[in-house]
Amino acid sequence: MTESNSVTVTRSASWLSAARAAIVFILLCGGLYPLLVTTAGKVMFPHQAFGSMIIVDDTVVGSELVGQPFKAPKYFHGRPSAAGYDPFSVGGSNYAPSNPDLRARVAEHSAGIAQREGVNPDSIPVDLLAASGSGIDPHISPESAIVQAERVARARSIPVSRVNKFIERYTEGPTLGILGQRRVNVLRINLALDGKESLN
Amino acid sequence: MNEVIVIYAVTLLLAWPLGKYIAGVFDGAKGTAGAVFLPVENGLYRLFRVDPFQPMNWQGYGNALLKLHLALVLIVFGLLMAQGFLFLNPDGIDGISWDLALHTAVSFLTNTNQQHYSGQAQLSYLAHTFGIVTLQVVTPAAGMAALVAIVRTLLGRSDKKKQPAVDGVVSVGNFYEDITRAIVRVMLPVAAVVALIIASQGVPNSYEGARTAIPLDQTAGMEEQNIPIGPVAPMVAIKQIGTNGGGWYGPNSSVPLENPTPLSNFVQTVSIVLIPAALVFALGFMTGRRRLAMVVMGVMVVMSVSLTSVAIWSENQPNVAFSGLAADGENLEGKEVRFGATATALWGSWTTQTSNGSVNGMHDSFNPIGGMVPMIDMFINVTFGGIGVGLIGYLLFLLLAAFLGSLMIGRAPEIAGKSLETREMKLVCIALLIQPLLILGFSAITVAFPALTGNSNPGFHGISQAIYEYTSAFANNGSGFEGLGDDSVWWNVTCAVNLALGRFIPILAPLAIAASLAAKRSAPEGRGSLSIDTPTFGLMTLAVIVMFTLLSFMPVLILGPIAEALALMS
Numbered sequence: 001m002t003e004s005n006s007v008t009v010t011r012s013a014s015w016l017s018a019a020r021a022a023i024v025f026i027l028l029c030g031g032l033y034p035l036l037v038t039t040a041g042k043v044m045f046p047h048q049a050f051g052s053m054i055i056v057d058d059t060v061v062g063s064e065l066v067g068q069p070f071k072a073p074k075y076f077h078g079r080p081s082a083a084g085y086d087p088f089s090v091g092g093s094n095y096a097p098s099n100p101d102l103r104a105r106v107a108e109h110s111a112g113i114a115q116r117e118g119v120n121p122d123s124i125p126v127d128l129l130a131a132s133g134s135g136i137d138p139h140i141s142p143e144s145a146i147v148q149a150e151r152v153a154r155a156r157s158i159p160v161s162r163v164n165k166f167i168e169r170y171t172e173g174p175t176l177g178i179l180g181q182r183r184v185n186v187l188r189i190n191l192a193l194d195g196k197e198s199l200n
Numbered sequence: 201m202n203e204v205i206v207i208y209a210v211t212l213l214l215a216w217p218l219g220k221y222i223a224g225v226f227d228g229a230k231g232t233a234g235a236v237f238l239p240v241e242n243g244l245y246r247l248f249r250v251d252p253f254q255p256m257n258w259q260g261y262g263n264a265l266l267k268l269h270l271a272l273v274l275i276v277f278g279l280l281m282a283q284g285f286l287f288l289n290p291d292g293i294d295g296i297s298w299d300l301a302l303h304t305a306v307s308f309l310t311n312t313n314q315q316h317y318s319g320q321a322q323l324s325y326l327a328h329t330f331g332i333v334t335l336q337v338v339t340p341a342a343g344m345a346a347l348v349a350i351v352r353t354l355l356g357r358s359d360k361k362k363q364p365a366v367d368g369v370v371s372v373g374n375f376y377e378d379i380t381r382a383i384v385r386v387m388l389p390v391a392a393v394v395a396l397i398i399a400s401q402g403v404p405n406s407y408e409g410a411r412t413a414i415p416l417d418q419t420a421g422m423e424e425q426n427i428p429i430g431p432v433a434p435m436v437a438i439k440q441i442g443t444n445g446g447g448w449y450g451p452n453s454s455v456p457l458e459n460p461t462p463l464s465n466f467v468q469t470v471s472i473v474l475i476p477a478a479l480v481f482a483l484g485f486m487t488g489r490r491r492l493a494m495v496v497m498g499v500m501v502v503m504s505v506s507l508t509s510v511a512i513w514s515e516n517q518p519n520v521a522f523s524g525l526a527a528d529g530e531n532l533e534g535k536e537v538r539f540g541a542t543a544t545a546l547w548g549s550w551t552t553q554t555s556n557g558s559v560n561g562m563h564d565s566f567n568p569i570g571g572m573v574p575m576i577d578m579f580i581n582v583t584f585g586g587i588g589v590g591l592i593g594y595l596l597f598l599l600l601a602a603f604l605g606s607l608m609i610g611r612a613p614e615i616a617g618k619s620l621e622t623r624e625m626k627l628v629c630i631a632l633l634i635q636p637l638l639i640l641g642f643s644a645i646t647v648a649f650p651a652l653t654g655n656s657n658p659g660f661h662g663i664s665q666a667i668y669e670y671t672s673a674f675a676n677n678g679s680g681f682e683g684l685g686d687d688s689v690w691w692n693v694t695c696a697v698n699l700a701l702g703r704f705i706p707i708l709a710p711l712a713i714a715a716s717l718a719a720k721r722s723a724p725e726g727r728g729s730l731s732i733d734t735p736t737f738g739l740m741t742l743a744v745i746v747m748f749t750l751l752s753f754m755p756v757l758i759l760g761p762i763a764e765a766l767a768l769m770s
Contacts, residue, residue, distance in 0.1 A: 009257045011263070012263050014250075018267035018268045022268060022271035023275070029334045029338060030334035033388055041405030042405050044399070045405070050411060052402045053413065059414055061414060062425060066457065068416060068417065068422065069417065069422050070416075071417055075416070075417050085425070087320070087428055087457075090318070091318075091682075092534040094565060095521075096764070098520075098657070098660070098768055099521070100658075102533065106521055106525050107525055122525075122526065123527055124527060125526070128526075133536055133544075133561045134449070137537055139536070175462045175463050179203055179206075179462035179543075180203075180462020180540070181539065187416060190416055191416065
């Protein structure tokens with residue numbers, strides 16, 4: 001395929017080539033590429049490939065990456081969710097700071113948490129009152145765990161120091177010391193409190 | 201703060217070698233790594249029935265580009281309407297309405313990925329992969345092809361053999377060759393690497409349908425938790441590196457299944473700017489004008505850092521709705537604990553500078569000034585910008601600056617030795633002015649009829665929601681103030697108009713300008729001519745960009761976010 005000087009410049013392309021290219025690109029980019037990556041991902045990272053599910057005694061109790069609703073006093077509670085922790089309807093509240101509905105929601109939650117944990121509203125960490133973007137944030141800040149420690153200890157009739165030890169163990173720091181924030185995975189620490197996940 | 205510096209540094213350090221590689225890919229008959237990829241590409245050309253050596257003039261190039269896009273959009277529109285009857289649909293998802301299918305198909309066709317639907321619940325695996333992922337690979341490649349064609353025509357290229365005019369008509373290259381190389385040698389390999397890295401962090405990879413869990417606390421009222429998964433990793437990778445932005449899950453990379461860890465967040469953030477920045481370096485390698493590339497990069501970095509700093513500052517302020525009700529802290533409404541306010545503000549700024557449009561937190565809940573930054577980023581839209589189109593847009597401002605600069609020093613307007621005349625400046629003005637015309641025009645109509653807007657927030661922020669949506673559509677960004685009820689016939693159809701015009705006019709007009717300039721006789725660049733590769737000229741271009749943006753959009757910024765901020769202060 002060498003270039004000759006007799007070629008003319010194309011001013012209009014062919015419809016047939018456009019249609020053929022479209023179909024070939026769909027098969028290559030939409031078929032082959034995802035198939036190859038998905039297959040490789042499944043082989044290399046089988047646990048992650050299916051949603052990082054946690055299995056206890058043959059029961060799937062949840063995913064490390066998906067928060068769950070908690071209500072019982074013996075458990076740490078997660079963040080408010082605009083999606084009710086339903087992964088099929090994920091989403092944030094999308095309330096602007098100027099929206100009076102946001103202020104009303106925060107006021108209600110703040111009063112509830114202050115009463116439940118026996119603390120002043122102005123010592124409740126923000127993340128425990130702010131709805132996450134996904135609606136399934138699996139984490140809370142360590143401070144939000146500490147605020148709940150006393151109540152969890154009381155409900156389980158164990159010393160607070162023991163609960164604090166769990167918080168310490170389950171606090172993940174920033175990756176490589178720089179990336180991301182300190183956090184506690186709510187489902188995992190609750191499983192650990194129930195003795196369903198070994199401390200490792 | 202360290203996180204932000206590290207991410208900036210890593211991105212620019214990776215962009216340099218990638219830019220060199222990309223320049224090589226489009227250089228010559230074989231290009232870099234031709235031994236590996238050329239056999240594949242030749243196979244593809246045979247399937248397309250095209251001759252990659254056939255030169256095209258700008259109309260032919262644009263014609264080929266438009267025809268491929270039209271073929272793609274028809275197929276994807278059909279897929280979206282019919283997905284309920286087709287295979288690869290383990291979760292039993294139905295087809296979507298005609299207007300939503302139209303908006304979705306056009307949105308992905310234009311590299312925008314504005315989503316008026318929630319992927320995990322409304323699209324089958326078939327629609328996600330064969331429809332959406334295809335467009336996420338092909339459209340950035342089309343942008344890259346257009347950029348390469350414009351740059352080689354406007355500023356010359358080291359491979360001279362396709363450059364000379366044939367029959368007195370300027371050849372800009374061959375569209376099929378450019379787009380195929382962009383897909384095979386750049387988009388797919390980079391995407392595959394990113395996909396496997398994020399897969400290791402927890403992004404799902406499966407065709408086997410949703411999982412079901414039995415939640416731990418059965419007193420909380422949720423008996424079962426159905427967790428949608430799928431071939432998520434390949435899509436998330438290409439949406440990040442291809443300035444696409446449309447994610448598998450509705451709230452995008454804020455969802456832990458789409459962006460599980462700080463490390464995946466790091467990789468995805470770098471991926472937003474990586475190729476757009478690499479193309480700036482590639483500009484230098486392709487044309488031999490390294491100094492020009494460094495000046496362009498300098499202007500872009502200045503714009504990027506200044507706006508990003510404002511966003512980070514703003515999101516680290518408390519959300520006023522929480523004052524007195526919580527401990528003092530950053531604004532975490534709509535944000536994820538693992539990322540925090542700073543990393544989310546960085547992402548929010550980068551994603552709107554590059555016309556990516558993915559998010560890792562909800563922009564609607566940003567503090568007013570923090571939410572204004574993405575809007576300004578999208579008004580400017582050439583801080584790196586979308587793949588190909590960002591730099592093309594910058595070249596328009598560069599032409600305008602050269603025109604004004606030449607007049608200021610009392611010379612006939614010219615660029616790279618070619619005189620800038622009425623025809624070129626008319627096209628520059630059309631390509632630039634259609635932006636405020638469409639965004640402001642449609643916003644005004646929509647805000648005037650409250651039944652159309654679908655606001656979820658009252659007051660000034662409601663105005664911002666409408667402006668943001670059209671800005672995002674025209675900028676081919678795709679992010680949104682997502683509380684907006686945007687799945688209506690009005691929003692779907694009017695956004696589709698903005699999407700298409702915002703994509704194809706800013707590609708075709710510069711292509712025409714480049715061909716028009718290339719056909720002119722070149723005066724040698726001498727001491728008297730305007731040099732475009734000096735810091736002074738960079739500053740001039742920056743001033744033109746800032747003035748143009750302020751003049752066009754300052755009034756709506758005051759009506760929206762600035763009024764909201766002032767109201768909250770009182």
